Amino acid sequence: xxxxxxxxxxxxxxxxxxxxxxxxxxxxxxxxxxxxxxxxxxxxxxxxxxxxxxxxxxxxxxxxxxxxxxxxxxxxxxxxxxxxxxxxxxxxxxxxxxxxxxxxxxxxxxxxxxxxxxxxxxxxxxxxxxxxxxxxxxxxxxxxxxxxxxxxxxxxxxxxxxxxxxxxxxxxxxxxxxxxxxxxxxxxxxxxxxxxxxxxxxxxxxxxxxxxxxxxxxxxxxxxxxxxxxxxxxxxxxxxxxxxxxxxxxxxxxxxxxxxxxxxxxxxxxxxxxxxxxxxxxxxxxxxxxxxxxxxxxxxxxxxxxxxxxxxxxxxxxxxxxxxx
Amino acid sequence: xxxxxxxxxxxxxxxxxxxxxxxxxxxxxxxxxxxxxxxxxxxxxxxxxxxxxxxxxxxxxxxxxxxxxxxxxxxxxxxxxxxxxxxxxxxxxxxxxxxxxxxxxxxxxxxxxxxxxxxxxxxxxxxxxxxxxxxxxxxxxxxxxxxxxxxxxxxxxxxxxxxxxxxxxxxxxxxxxxxxxxxxxxxxxxxxxxxxxxxxxxxxxxxxxxxxxxxxxxxxxxxxxxxxxxxxxxxxxxxxxxxxxxxxxxxxxxxxxxxx
Numbered sequence: 312x313x314x315x316x317x318x319x320x321x322x323x324x325x326x327x328x329x330x331x332x333x334x335x336x337x338x339x340x341x342x343x344x345x346x347x348x349x350x351x352x353x354x355x356x357x358x359x360x361x362x363x364x365x366x367x368x369x370x371x372x373x374x375x376x377x378x379x380x381x382x383x384x385x386x387x388x389x390x391x392x393x394x395x396x397x398x399x400x401x402x403x404x405x406x407x408x409x410x411x412x413x414x415x416x417x418x419x420x421x422x423x424x425x426x427x428x429x430x431x432x433x434x435x436x437x438x439x440x441x442x443x444x445x446x447x448x449x450x451x452x453x454x455x456x457x458x459x460x461x462x463x464x465x466x467x468x469x470x471x472x473x474x475x476x477x478x479x480x481x482x483x484x485x486x487x488x489x490x491x492x493x494x495x496x497x498x499x500x501x502x503x504x505x506x507x508x509x510x511x512x513x514x515x516x517x518x519x520x521x522x523x524x525x526x527x528x529x530x531x532x533x534x535x536x537x538x539x540x541x542x543x544x545x546x547x548x549x550x551x552x553x554x555x556x557x558x559x560x561x562x563x564x565x566x567x568x569x570x571x572x573x574x575x576x577x578x579x580x581x582x583x584x585x586x587x588x589x590x591x592x593x594x595x596x597x598x599x600x601x602x603x604x605x606x607x608x609x610x611x612x613x614x615x616x617x618x619x620x621x622x623x624x625x626x627x628x629x630x631x632x633x634x635x636x
Numbered sequence: 637x638x639x640x641x642x643x644x645x646x647x648x649x650x651x652x653x654x655x656x657x658x659x660x661x662x663x664x665x666x667x668x669x670x671x672x673x674x675x676x677x678x679x680x681x682x683x684x685x686x687x688x689x690x691x692x693x694x695x696x697x698x699x700x701x702x703x704x705x706x707x708x709x710x711x712x713x714x715x716x717x718x719x720x721x722x723x724x725x726x727x728x729x730x731x732x733x734x735x736x737x738x739x740x741x742x743x744x745x746x747x748x749x750x751x752x753x754x755x756x757x758x759x760x761x762x763x764x765x766x767x768x769x770x771x772x773x774x775x776x777x778x779x780x781x782x783x784x785x786x787x788x789x790x791x792x793x794x795x796x797x798x799x800x801x802x803x804x805x806x807x808x809x810x811x812x813x814x815x816x817x818x819x820x821x822x823x824x825x826x827x828x829x830x831x832x833x834x835x836x837x838x839x840x841x842x843x844x845x846x847x848x849x850x851x852x853x854x855x856x857x858x859x860x861x862x863x864x865x866x867x868x869x870x871x872x873x874x875x876x877x878x879x880x881x882x883x884x885x886x887x888x889x890x891x892x893x894x895x896x
Contacts, residue, residue, distance in 0.1 A: 416825075
């Protein structure tokens with residue numbers, strides 16, 4: 312993806328030795344089965360799409376990542392972590408590592424999405440949608456409701472009902488025009504920091520772990536990551552830096568207000584923990600459903616969500632003191 | 637006098653109340669492409685996905701979203717200009733901009749044997765030389781490398797600025813070359829460097845002062861998955877781009893350049 316294959320020379324293979332860890336395509340057992348049996352991913356993808364989506368595109372992302380890591384390690388001595396999340400966190404603020412960051416997070420997002428899925432046991436025939444399908448109202452009858460009571464009640468408390476959650480989730484995915492994913496995330500309390508500092512509430516010995524009390528839906532585009540507390544405030548910081556420089560020049564350095572300082576740290580411990588991802592990019596449905604098939608694809612994805620996986624990813628729920636009444 | 641006025645009003649009303657829908661524009665040699673694909677680039681089914689189906693998808697959506705509104709009778713080009721600044725009409729902008737770009741890019745393609753008979757005009761190459769692009773090979777590499785090295789969907793344009801100089805411009809997703817604030821050249825995922833920050837600021841300043849943009853596209857390269865997935869697969873972008881270049885009808889491109 313990063314080079315025009317025919318016109319430009321490939322990178323010399325000697326560079327491989329300079330970095331002793333390199334990535335390989337992770338194993339997703341359901342997809343391995345699809346590949347070895349040459350059968351469809353039941354209810355969602357043809358075996359050809361699975362091959363293209365994961366075994367070819369996934370491999371391409373892995374190669375791109377390895378290549379950019381080699382290039383970077385040739386010029387600097389970054390820590391050689393082999394954990395994708397570490398790599399993303401280390402490179403997200405560094406424009407010079409845009410390639411590593413992008414390949415890393417694209418791979419992470421793709422894997423996260425595909426691992427959220429299971430085959431649909433019901434008989435579903437994949438077919439190309441037609442122009443008239445654009446005029447259809449979405450299907451309001453659906454199955455695959457989460458069985459886990461904890462997850463279900465948390466979803467209902469956060470979104471009102473499973474129907475409303477499903478509508479919001481699928482419509483958010485449908486609204487993505489380019490590349491992107493919709494995520495279900497557990498959201499930590501915004502004002503943790505401030506609460507912690509207030510003496511009446513701080514309990515000695517409490518951990519710094521974020522407290523999750525709400526589920527929310529977030530879209531990311533291209534190589535975006537959910538937890539952007541990692542990166543947030545970059546533009547703002549550049550602006551402040553610039554202003555500070557200007558003020559120094561005219562020798563009138565002033566301190567900010569307490570509110571400004573508070574606002575700047577407000578998002579520092581705001582955490583979004585992803586528990587479910589759905590890829591809304593065109594490539595996922597073009598081959599099996601055609602240009603008009605996004606709605607059908609998304610409805611089929613819903614039926615294939617593996618709620619067991621989602622439950623396992625879920626953090627401990629902390630109910631707010633003041634709940635619904 | 638009263639009667640003439642009322643007749644005039646009646647006529648005007650009749651004209652305004654005419655319903656029209658956005659349709660897929662007719663390409664030169666379209667029947668041939670539908671039957672045989674574009675030689676050297678698309679099979680018939682690849683052409684169908686990239687043009688017939690996708691353009692129908694865009695124009696149909698455009699009709700659905702503009703029906704009964706002021707944009708109903710406008711062309712996609714007019715609609716994209718009208719909606720570019722409207723934050724609540726970005727979904728309409730998407731369909732208009734995509735429909736226009738896709739048509740613009742498809743118009744410049746032809747069978748490989750036909751394309752090989754055409755050359756970029758001398759005027760075009762002379763202008764490119766001012767941008768440190770001495771020959772066609774360098775031009776090809778610049779355009780295709782930018783197209784290939786970008787993540788996600790988008791377009792790469794060769795554009796003519798108001799001073800008649802040429803630039804290569806990358807537009808992410810549904811970005812348009814016609815209006816600077818909707819070029820969408822930046823990807824703000826990952827680290828933001830100072831150059832991007834300065835560029836963002838300058839966009840703000842220009843937009844606030846209502847600056848007009850007279851940039852015009854000369855050549856477009858379609859980097860959307862939909863334009864190659866059928867024939868080249870999800871990982872076939874590089875091969876597609878190389879073939880795309882070989883099928884450019886330079887006679888069409890030459891005519892788009894400002895003529896003295």
